[in-house]
Amino acid sequence: MRSFDYRRADSLAAAREGLGEAAQIIAGGTNLLDLMKLQVMTPKQLLDINRVPGLREITETENGLKIGALVSNSDLAADPRIRSDYPVLARAILAGASGQIRNKATTGGNFLQRTRCPYFYDTSMACNKRQPGSSCTAIGGISRMTAILGVSEHCIAAHPSDMAVAMRALDARLDVADATGDVRQVGMDELYCLPGERPDIETTLAPDDIITAVHLPQKQSGAVHVYRKVRDRASYAFALVSVAAIVTRREQRIATAALAFGGIGSRPWRNSEVDEMLAGEVPGEPLFAAAADRLLAEARTEEGNAFKTRLTRRTMISVLREATGLEPASVGTDRVEESAA
Amino acid sequence: MKTELTVNGVSRDLDLDPRVTLLDALRHHLHMTGTKKGCDHGQCGACTVLVNGRRINSCLTLAVMHEGDQVETVESLGSPEAPNPLQEAFISCDGFQCGYCTPGQLMSATAMLEEAKEGWPSHVSESLSNPGTLSDAEIAERMSGNLCRCSAYPGIRQAIARTQGDAGGKS
Known part of the structure; x- marks a missing residue:
């Protein structure tokens, strides 16, 4: 690890003052410290925000639920309100790491974790995300864990998060404090950039922005939530493909559908056209197949990840069958019940 | 950097480079070598300790971040003369061969049993609201952050299942 200055912020104001060009925020640090050990990241200053008060609460608001940025992934998945009203989020978190x-990873940090593309981690290999302009070794290389949607000729790295996939399906919105202390809301559809020519730029946040909270909308009683993750071993592995689905029904038809995907996109992936195709329709195989076709129409594959188009299709159709009641629910499929009160 | 760490209830004053992980502070600065370094990247779980009652990978956190926190290591559990019930169960169930991962397994299981008692669900729980008892599959899933290269997993799961009953875990 390269040497760095360590400082602790005891308030958001202090954190803002401490954040310059060279400073890097540390919260859980589970990804950052790993990358620092490998010298993939070499910050000159670490600013520890773990003691900033007020960022570890989950509170009910007029519009839903507000989750502090420092709430641990464990606490978020175990929260009774998340388990009953946003089960896709609890399931996604429990499927990860x-x-x-x-216990250590935080809500805010989970959004900003870096790809697990092996070439990003290996400093002896060219990687446009680590060193802009150096080229991409994953293209034509070992690409099993890489993305097939939203990729460019400069980068095919997949976003690794499970939590963010559920947040994308839930239309979560982030509170982001800027350098002046003003807080703006950033939707999950606005947070991540496509790699394009600059895969090193991953989000729309400025270097001195701080994520302070995440907002979830009101619970949807009667909705069926599914999180399905397919991976190379049964636990503690990143997704080859994951699907988060939130489906509501009206009589025999799908009323609304929100589908998000992990393991296949350069960012937590969602295609509103897929959701719109499903809304208002009678669930069934031809509909699901057409929706999968739409999702995968822009897929760009490598020899090593071409299997993901079929795997995504099968996983998505299986999830839709359960979400619409055509198949009995298995573990990972939960229904949001009316409040007991 | 001056740092005060509380390890197994004892306050210790250290002067550390900020780069020193909690794991290296325990092993190299406090000479408490019960906690093991396996991968040093959070993948194997050999370095698992409890911080404020929660299990974490001590290799993936900096010692200076833990001023004022309560750190518990395997040295707090029992002794060769008086092993605690979990340690006894590991012995009687053959929950190890080489023993290198065992301190991490023990600390992880100690905290995991508390998580289960609090009703935390896991990835394999059928019901999120009521995860129920710790089945073999539940124990395997909840312990997946601890690898055993000797593959003593059946004994490890059995030892934890036995302790769950003894310790009054959810039944």
């Missing part, structure tokens, strides 16, 4: 990591 290990018990130890979830």
Whole structure:
């Protein structure tokens, strides 16, 4: 690890003052410290925000739920309101990492974790995300864990998060404080950039922005939530493909559908055209197949990840069957019930 | 950088480079070598300790971040003369071969049993609201952050299942 100055902020104002060009915020640090050990990231200053008060609460608001940026992944998945009203989020978090990591990893940090593309981690390999302009070794290389949607000729890295996939399906919105202390809201559809020519620029946030909270909309009683993750081993592995689905029904028809995907996109992936195709229709195989075709129409594959188009299609159709009641629910499919009160 | 760490209830004053992980502070600065370094990247779980009662990978956190926190290591559990019930169960169930991962397994299981008692669900729980008892599959899933290269997993799961009953875990 390269040496750095360590400072602790005891308030958001202090954190703002401490954030310059060279400073990097540390919260859980589970991804950052790993990258610093490998010298993939070499910040000159670390600013520890773990003692900033007021960022560890989950509170009910007029419009839903507000989750502080420092709420741990464990606490978020275990919260009774998340389990009953936003089960796709609890399931997605529990499908990721290990018990130890979830205890340390934070909500805000999870959004900003870096890709696990092996070439990004190997400093002896060219990587446009690590070193802009150096080229991409993953293209034509070992690409099993890379993306097939939203990729460019400069980068095919996949976004690794499970949590963010559920947040994308839930239309979560982030509170982001800028350098002056003004807080703006950033939607999940506005947070991440496509790699394009600059895969090193991953989000629309400025270097001195701080994520302070995440807002979830009101619960939708009667909605069926599904999180399905397909991976190379049964636990503690990143997704080859994951699907988050939130489906509501009106009589025999799908009323609304929100589908988001992990493991296949350069960012937590959602295609509103897919959701719109499903809304108002009678669920069934031809509809699901057409929706999968729409999702995968722009897929761009490598030899090593071409299997993901079929795997995504099958996983998506299987999830839709359960979400619409054509198949009985398995573990990972939960219904949001009316409030008991 | 001056840092005060509380380890197994004892306050210790250290002067550390900020780069020193909690794991290296324990092993190299406090000479408490019960906590093991396996991968040093958070993948194997050999370095698991409890911080304020929660299990974490001590290799993936900086010692200077833990001023004022309560750190518990394997040295707090029992002794060769008086092992605690979980340690006894690991012995009687053959929950190890080489033993290198065992301190991490023990600390992880200690905290995991508390998580289960609090009703936390896991990835394999059928019901999120009522995860129920710790089945073999539940124990395997909840312990997936601890690798054992000798593959003593059946004994490890059995030892934890046995302790769950003894310790009054959810039944």
